[in-house]
Amino acid sequence: MRPLCGLVGLALVLLTVASILRTLVVPRGKPGTLMMRLWRAGRVALCVTLRPFPGYELRDAALSWLAPLTLLATLICWLGGLLIGYGLLLFALSGLPLAVAVREAGSSLFTLGFASTDRPHLSAVDFAAAASGPLVIALQISYLPTLYAAFNRREVEVSLLDARGGEPSWGPELLARAGLIGTVEQLADLYRLWERLAADIGESHANYPILMGFRSPKPYRSWIVGLLAVMDAAALHLALSPSTAPGEARLVLRAGFTALREIARATRIAYDPDPSPADPIILTFEEFGNGVGRAVTAGFVAERTAAEAWPHFAGWRVNYESIGYELCRRSDAVPALWTGPRDWPHRSIPPVRPEDRRPTGQVFHRGGPTTRPAGQR
Structure with missing residues (x-):
């Protein structure tokens, strides 16, 4: 089981890193699949939830949250993928129980340092995990100014x-x-x-x-x-x-x-x-x-x-x-x-x-004409 878990963990880490690089570092008209799938899933969920409400303004207000939440969900998925991947690698390379291995991976990934083992052959995995967490968060933060400048x-x-x-x-x-x-x-x-x-x-x-x-x-x-x-x-x-x-x-x-x-x-x-x-x-x-x-x-x-x-x-x-x-x-x-x-x-x-627009003080709105209070312009 441990060698198999190690292969799965390595594959998960590599896939997560590839998704990060494709989305944030190598933009060539080939967007990251993860982000777009999360966006489509969130959009479907919102459309189903809002179907009973006919007003467009309510729909627009709800959909305005979709893109920011998609970015947050993507970051969580990346960090989660690295956490599980590194945890499986530590589990495969040591005699630690799976829960303890994932706990150590999380301690390194988020640079908390509260859980570690005195085993030199695991240091490489711990160091890689410690470098990955801040790097992913930094890349995501640097990604936002690019988006908002274009916006x-x-x-x-x-x-x-x-x-x-x-x-x-x-x-x-x-x-x-x-x-x-x-x-x-x-x-x-x-x-x-x-x-x-x-x-x-x-x-x-x-x-x-x-x-x-x-x-x-x-x-x-x-x-x-x-x-x-x-x-x-x-x-x-x-x-x-x-x-x-x-x-x-x-x-x-x-x-x-x-x-x-x-x-x-x-x-x-x-x-x-x-x-x-x-x-x-x-x-x-x-x-x-x-x-x-x-x-x-x-x-x-x-x-x-x-x-x-x-x-x-x-x-x-x-x-x-x-x-x-x-x-x-x-x-x-x-x-x-x-x-x-x-x-x-x-x-x-x-x-x-x-x-x-009516010169008599009435203004045509989509819901019908209304009258301004006296003296309001």
């Missing part, structure tokens, strides 16, 4: 998008507001900014997929919904007004679906790498027509009708729609317009618009 870069631009594309963001709304206030020419700057952000998201979220679980501070914001909104706006711009659409619209589309494909490869989402522009898309022509109507009614100048623009728009959207919908589903993003289904019953939430 902050992402959320700054998502927050700035609210004024342009609504909350939650929607591609036609972005064009509508630009047409309404006469800033269509400035959309080129927005496309240029989101081209760089898409590249950043593709690199960071492919290497650290747990970032998909870090939700925006406000429930109706989402990085994937914002990215889809900008890409849809660019595709609409090219389809409706090809002669005036800036070249940056093509660049942001290319950067966007390239980033989504990088994330898809890292998270094992199946997709067609070379779709035909004539392939069908999930978005219906009726939904497309409503979006075009919103943009044109608000003042966006269109050179083509909705029927004429539809095949051009679909030819762009076929490159990113399936991946975008799957990421929205997996991350339980706010169910905005044109973002696909979710794993829980929902209705699509349109963006809050300037005309929803």
Whole structure:
């Protein structure tokens, strides 16, 4: 039994170290399996628990804990794997009972030093365990600033998008507001900014997929919904007004679906790498027509009708729609317009618009209009 336990312990230590290195030290678009499995298991548990509660705000508040708890659970699993692995090694190399061997391994792993044996041939295992514990915790702590730096870069631009594309963001709304206030020419700057952000998201979220679980501070914001909104706006711009659409619209589309494909490869989402522009898309022509109507009614100048623009728009959207919908589903993003289904019953939430604000003191909220107290602004 002892030699077999020693082999099992050695294998467990090596597998744990490999998981740590793959997750924290060697990010190459191949995320650690342990962390992603814990995240998926936690997400399923939360979805089942929250199914009786229809409100999206409650669901968002609960899901905001998922990514931090996944990081904590991963650290516990790593330390637990090392504890059991080193305990089995000590059990195999000594005449100690299993409980005493695990106790000595824990004493060394957590550098407590309260349990030790005066046996030179066990010192190597004790020293390795003593070095492993602080190293794993230090690596996990150094991992957090990388995650939060990428999170902050992402959320700054998502927050700035609210004024342009609504909350939650929607591609036609972005064009509508630009047409309404006469800033269509400035959309080129927005496309240029989101081209760089898409590249950043593709690199960071492919290497650290747990970032998909870090939700925006406000429930109706989402990085994937914002990215889809900008890409849809660019595709609409090219389809409706090809002669005036800036070249940056093509660049942001290319950067966007390239980033989504990088994330898809890292998270094992199946997709067609070379779709035909004539392939069908999930978005219906009726939904497309409503979006075009919103943009044109608000003042966006269109050179083509909705029927004429539809095949051009679909030819762009076929490159990113399936991946975008799957990421929205997996991350339980706010169910905005044109973002696909979710794993829980929902209705699509349109963006809050300037005309929803009443000059009489009433403000339109999702639950209905309410009146501010006298004197409040």
